[in-house]
Amino acid sequence: MNPPSESDAAATPTGLWLLRGLRGSLSVPAAVLFATFVGFGGLLHDVGFPVGAGVLSTFLVWALPAQVILIGGLASGTPLPALAVAVCLSGVRLLPMVVAVMPLMRGRRPRLLTEIVCAHFVAVTLWVEAFRLLPGVPSVGRPPYALGLGLGLVGQSMAGTAIGYYLTGGLPGPLAVALLLLTPISFTILLVRNARQTVDWLAIAFGAGLAPLVVGSAGGLDLFWSGVGGGTLAFFAARLMERRA
């Protein structure tokens, strides 16, 4: 996309930028995202969580790891306060993402409310897509374009969630289990893709390795021990290894 001149851009109505953002949300990464939310819909059906609340979680939470922690935790009987802590910890990675992407989304005259609304849509896929698409959008059009992009991605994901829910109920045989595997496999690949330093690999190994050992922990704190415990172990182990090296 060639960036139009700023004077042309100023004459373009806000709604048009929103529509262009919506159009920008139809892409290959969006298709992968759609498929993973179909998997999440399958998980909802599998554990018996109401589909309406599940689709709402896609809109409001808009972070698949947090959603899977929530639904998986409810299914295994984790107490709600422990779940809230686990969800909160899993959301920390959104903070640096928002900090990194806001300068691109902000437009010329930043307003706090607009920024907070735009920030709601920040998640891994939007983060990647924003860096690909927003530099080609003139700064006046960026907040509505980002909003359109976000709404498009969230909308497709909400549709995926609902479709996955009803599909799992109607799909017999290996295809139903294939749907359920979508969530763990896409998370595994994301973890591997984002792992760069020793500490990342250690965190994956400790988190996954501790998980089966702490199943059935008192108070339903399995995720707390494997996540916070495993992550902390990985952090200190990596620092020790660096010091030795």
Add this chain to the structure above:
Amino acid sequence: MSAVQGELAAVLIVILVGFLPNEVWRVLGVLLGRGLDENSLWMQWVRAVASALLAAVVARLVLTPSGALVALPLWLRVAAIGAGVAGFAMVRRSVLAGVLAAEAVLILGAWWLGIA
């Protein structure tokens, strides 16, 4: 699922236990803006915990699943995940290739064993 009694309770849980604790970070990100050192020790620990948490969730879903995946033997579930990582690593680090490889192993395995 004893914690969820009906749609309204589920909606409240989504808002109080899902939305609010997660959204805090997005709002904080806006408020803190650029005045944040991504490489501080604190942020390194936070990232390690976030990765371990996600890995633990995956391990739970694969090793001790609660639903229909139980019907498949453990080795097949682990083999499918392994095939996914291998597919991703070998085909230009493509997420799609990894997902397809994992699903192919799972579906063929389930079909061959005559399960599900």
